[in-house]
Amino acid sequence: MTFISIILPTYCESGNIAKLIKALIKQTKLQFKIHKLEIIVIDDNSPDRTAQEVKKLIKQKLPVKLFVRKNKRGLATAIGLGIKKSKGNIIALMDTDFNHQPKDLPKLLKPILNQQADLVIGSRYVPGGGMHITEANKLQFFLSKYGNFFVNRILLNLPVHESLSGFVAFKRTILNNLNVDKIFQGYGEYCIQFLYKVHRQGVKIAEVPVIYGRRRWGQSKSKLVKMTINYLKTAVLLRLGR
Numbered sequence: 097m098t099f100i101s102i103i104l105p106t107y108c109e110s111g112n113i114a115k116l117i118k119a120l121i122k123q124t125k126l127q128f129k130i131h132k133l134e135i136i137v138i139d140d141n142s143p144d145r146t147a148q149e150v151k152k153l154i155k156q157k158l159p160v161k162l163f164v165r166k167n168k169r170g171l172a173t174a175i176g177l178g179i180k181k182s183k184g185n186i187i188a189l190m191d192t193d194f195n196h197q198p199k200d201l202p203k204l205l206k207p208i209l210n211q212q213a214d215l216v217i218g219s220r221y222v223p224g225g226g227m228h229i230t231e232a233n234k235l236q237f238f239l240s241k242y243g244n245f246f247v248n249r250i251l252l253n254l255p256v257h258e259s260l261s262g263f264v265a266f267k268r269t270i271l272n273n274l275n276v277d278k279i280f281q282g283y284g285e286y287c288i289q290f291l292y293k294v295h296r297q298g299v300k301i302a303e304v305p306v307i308y309g310r311r312r313w314g315q316s317k318s319k320l321v322k323m324t325i326n327y328l329k330t331a332v333l334l335r336l337g338r
Contacts, residue, residue, distance in 0.1 A: 098209065099132040100124065101184030102201075105174035106137055109192045110144040113137065117153055117160060119198035124205075133159050136181055138174040141166045176280030179271070188265040196263040200306045204265040213302035214270050215294060217256060218263035224305030239324055247331040252292055256303055259288045260327065263306060270299050285330040292334050 102120055106113055117135055124133055139147045141164055150162045163181060165174065175189055186208055190196040200218055207213040219225050221241060229237055240260060248254040262284055274293055280286045295301060 097131045098186065099184040100134075100186045100188065100205065101178075101182035102133070102135045102188045102190065103175055103178035103182065104135060104137045104190065104192050105171055105178065106139045106142060106146050106150075106192050107169070108142045108144045108146060110142065110146045110149050112193055113146055114149050114153060116192055116194065116198065117150075117158065120201065121158065123198045123201055132184070134182065134184060135160045136178045137162045138178045138181075139164050140169040140174060170281075171283050172280040172286035175286065176276050179276055179280070182268075185268050186265060187268055190263050194309045197306070197309045200263070200304075201265075203304045203306070204263070207302045207304070208265055208267060212300075214299045215264065215266035215291075215301050217258055217261050217291075217301065217303045218306035219256070219258040219261060219303040220306065220308055221257035222303050222305045225307065226305075227308035243324060243327065247288060247327065251331045251335050252288070254291055254295055256291065256301060258303065259291050260284055261306075262287050264290075266294075266299075270294050270297070273297065282326060282330070285326050288327060288330050289334065 104113070104116070109116075117137075120135060121133070135158075137147075137150050137160065139150070139162065141147075147162060147164050150160060153160050154162060161181065163177065165177070179187060186205065188201060188204065190201070196218065204216045204218055207216050220227050221244060227237060244258050244260060248256055248259050252259075264287070274290075279289045279293060291301070
């Protein structure tokens with residue numbers, strides 16, 4: 097039986113979350129004969145009523161589960177909790193601001209459902225992938241693209257173009273020998289740690305091209321300089337075996 101769990105970490109995404117969930121349900125129903133689907137929202141007690149928007153969908157009997165964390169906050173730990181709460185044999189991780197587009201999720205799931213890969217990354221840096229470049233995000237794109245190359249190919253010898261995507265689908269079985277609590281810490285550096293660990297275990301990894309969308313509502317929580325430093329630090333520590 098195909099059972100897909102989609103993990104959505106949220107903080108102040110009340111204008112996006114309902115639209116995103118409905119779009120994800122539509123895409124999975126259109127593309128696949130999925131026996132079961134669950135969408136797990138981990139909300140860090142958003143003051144903008146994000147949780148209330150999710151509760152409205154639950155009342156409509158949509159396949160959504162909500163967990164509100166009142167004493168803890170953070171992207172990676174929210175994803176880790178979502179994984180623990182999930183039941184699916186395939187797990188998908190994605191952002192909730194439409195940066196990762198619902199229409200691309202089937203592209204990540206197909207190689208897994210067809211037994212071609214154990215883990216699939218939605219990548220901006222393979223042929224056909226990309227993102228909308230503006231004056232505001234030119235520096236972010238430059239640092240991300242060449243930072244990925246340095247981390248993946250030079251420091252960690254990962255067979256991927258992008259290890260910071262956060263748009264990932266994988267078989268639950270690859271978690272069997274991993275410490276989820278240890279890996280899913282910090283902000284986006286969890287993705288580097290996760291890919292490094294599974295690659296060393298011989299997991300079959302694939303990448304599919306995606307075009308990053310534009311945030312439809314609200315403001316980004318990313319802090320570029322801090323993220324860059326943390327990602328490089330994480331990669332160096334992994335290289336040193338720590």
